Amino acid sequence: MKLAVVTGNPHKVKEVAAYFAGILEVEHVPFESPECRHEDVGVIAEEKARYAWEALRRPLIVDDTGFYVTALNGFPGPYAAYVQDTIGNEGILKLVDGIEDRSAYFETAIAFVRGGVTRIFRGRIEGVLVQPRGSEGFGYDPIFEVGGKTLAEIPLADKSQISHRARALRAFGEWLEADSMADDRVRPDDNS
Amino acid sequence: MKLAVVTGNPHKVKEVAAYFAGILEVEHVPFESPECRHEDVGVIAEEKARYAWEALRRPLIVDDTGFYVTALNGFPGPYAAYVQDTIGNEGILKLVDGIEDRSAYFETAIAFVRGGVTRIFRGRIEGVLVQPRGSEGFGYDPIFEVGGKTLAEIPLADKSQISHRARALRAFGEWLEADSMADDRVRPDDNS
Numbered sequence: 001m002k003l004a005v006v007t008g009n010p011h012k013v014k015e016v017a018a019y020f021a022g023i024l025e026v027e028h029v030p031f032e033s034p035e036c037r038h039e040d041v042g043v044i045a046e047e048k049a050r051y052a053w054e055a056l057r058r059p060l061i062v063d064d065t066g067f068y069v070t071a072l073n074g075f076p077g078p079y080a081a082y083v084q085d086t087i088g089n090e091g092i093l094k095l096v097d098g099i100e101d102r103s104a105y106f107e108t109a110i111a112f113v114r115g116g117v118t119r120i121f122r123g124r125i126e127g128v129l130v131q132p133r134g135s136e137g138f139g140y141d142p143i144f145e146v147g148g149k150t151l152a153e154i155p156l157a158d159k160s161q162i163s164h165r166a167r168a169l170r171a172f173g174e175w176l177e178a179d180s181m182a183d184d185r186v187r188p189d190d191n192s
Numbered sequence: 193m194k195l196a197v198v199t200g201n202p203h204k205v206k207e208v209a210a211y212f213a214g215i216l217e218v219e220h221v222p223f224e225s226p227e228c229r230h231e232d233v234g235v236i237a238e239e240k241a242r243y244a245w246e247a248l249r250r251p252l253i254v255d256d257t258g259f260y261v262t263a264l265n266g267f268p269g270p271y272a273a274y275v276q277d278t279i280g281n282e283g284i285l286k287l288v289d290g291i292e293d294r295s296a297y298f299e300t301a302i303a304f305v306r307g308g309v310t311r312i313f314r315g316r317i318e319g320v321l322v323q324p325r326g327s328e329g330f331g332y333d334p335i336f337e338v339g340g341k342t343l344a345e346i347p348l349a350d351k352s353q354i355s356h357r358a359r360a361l362r363a364f365g366e367w368l369e370a371d372s373m374a375d376d377r378v379r380p381d382d383n384s
Contacts, residue, residue, distance in 0.1 A: 034228045034239070037274075047226070075278035079271050082229075086267035087287055095283055 001114070004029040004060035006052045012063065015160065019169045024176075031055060033062065041066045041078055042109040042120045049111035049118055059114040061172070065164065067140050069129065071101040080140070089132055089143045102128040104144060106164040110172050121175065123167025127151075193306070196221040196252035198244045204255065207352060211361045216368075223247060225254065233258045233270055234301040234312045241303035241310055251306040253364070257356065259332050261321065263293040272332070281324055281335045294320040296336060298356040302364050313367065315359025319343075 002025045005013045013028040020026055033048035041064040049062040067080035072095055076083035083091070096102060105126045112119050125146060132142035134152030137159065141151035151159055160166050194217045197205045205220040212218055225240035233256040241254040259272040264287055268275035275283070288294060297318045304311050317338060324334035326344030329351065333343035343351055352358050 034226075036226045036228050039274075072283070073278040075275065075283075077274070077278070079274065082231075082269070082271065083267070086265040086269070091264070091267075091287055094287055094289070095279055097286070 001025075001059050002027060004052075004056060004058055006031050006033065006049070006056070006060050006062045008032060012165075015165060016061070016169065018160070019166070019173065023173070029056065029060065035064075037078075039074065039077055040109075041107055042111075042122060044078055045109040045111035046118055046120055049113045053113040053116065053118075059112075061110050061112045063108055063110045063165065063168065065106060065108045067144075068105050068107065069096065070103045071096055071099045084139050089140060092140070093129065093131070093143060096129055102130070104129050106140075106144070108164040108168040110168045112172060112176075119175070121168050121171040123164045123169070123171060125162065125164045125167065193217075193251050194219060196244075196248060196250055198223045198225065198241070198248070198252050198254045200224060204357075207357060208253070208361065210352070211358070211365065215365070221248065221252065227256075229270070231266065231269055232301075233299055234303075234314060236270055237301040237303035238310055238312055241305045245305040245308065245310075251304075253302050253304045255300055255302045255357065255360065257298060257300045259296065259298050259336075261288065261296045263288055263291045263295075276331050281332060284332070285321065285323070285335060288321055294322070296321050298332075298336070300356040300360040302360045304364060304368075311367070313360050313363040315356045315361070315363060317354065317356045317359065 004027055005016050006029050007013065008030055010028060013026065017026040031052050033051040036044060036047050038044050045062050045064040048064065049060065052060055052062055064078065065080065066078040068074045068077055069092065105124050107122060107124045110121045127144045127146040129143055130145045130150060133150045134142050136154060136156060137152045144151050196219055197208050198221050199205065200222055202220060205218065209218040223244050225243040228236060228239050230236050237254050237256040240256065241252065244252055244254055256270065257272065258270040260266045260269055261284065297316050299314060299316045302313045304313065319336045319338040321335055322337045322342060325342045326334050328346060328348060329344045336343050
């Protein structure tokens, strides 16, 4: 199976290709699905994937990532990118100023479509909000601490082992391996 | 012409019906268009309207409203409802704490589709962020001051004259009147 990674972001494709090296052929398809509003990144990824499937009709994945701050009722959630571009890390820290609960998590959902059947795989990483440290990564990485280090203090190679996207990819990879051992055919009635 | 107001919110329908009383017959159609992400409420309203048109094939309007704070790079913008539900007015005020520029505006875009042709009408109201005052209205009304009063201090009947939605409705109504005087037919090539 040749897997289309449907995204505008070539960095995502590299991460997927690195993960499946020797197992799966991966191809970047820069197709733009409209991105609908929902608080669950799984639903967003699924809708984008279905849209892409209608246009492309080939095995593909689409992902979506959210950033959820507990004390802010999950804000910024699926709007992580827009919020990063407007109020940024400074805004997030201002919002939790004086609040004790600093817990937050990233969640990535990967939607995989083959033969019209969609499956969702999720990966999550839990941490706490801190003052910015480190220069690796991007976005919320400098203010998100896991096990004593911010994601911006963890080299990319190590981050790629523990990140929300890595965990979602692993869940997908494990399912794919089990599925291909069980039955290599496409099963359109297997819509869970 | 009987106009379908496509929305889940019956209050919006009442406002439209009141505006067009004696001019246009208005009917509430609680159809749900998927709401896509874009920073311009005009684009969001247009996409929702086109989706509704495909399903309904009758003259209709759909609207979308955003709230834009200058010092926050336009945040929360089209995500006004989500942001209100998560960080609320308290969060917005915390974000502008210590910032001199308190200017903000509401913008409503109304998308009107007839004969497959879509037109967008906009209404905007400019004001400044203040500590909450008043008990009318909802959402950002208590912290949004226009001409010395917050929208939550202005009775609904008066607010309905000056609001962003009222202004968009007026723009739509004026165009509709001019258009019906000029030519009562549907002109599918008149897609501006």
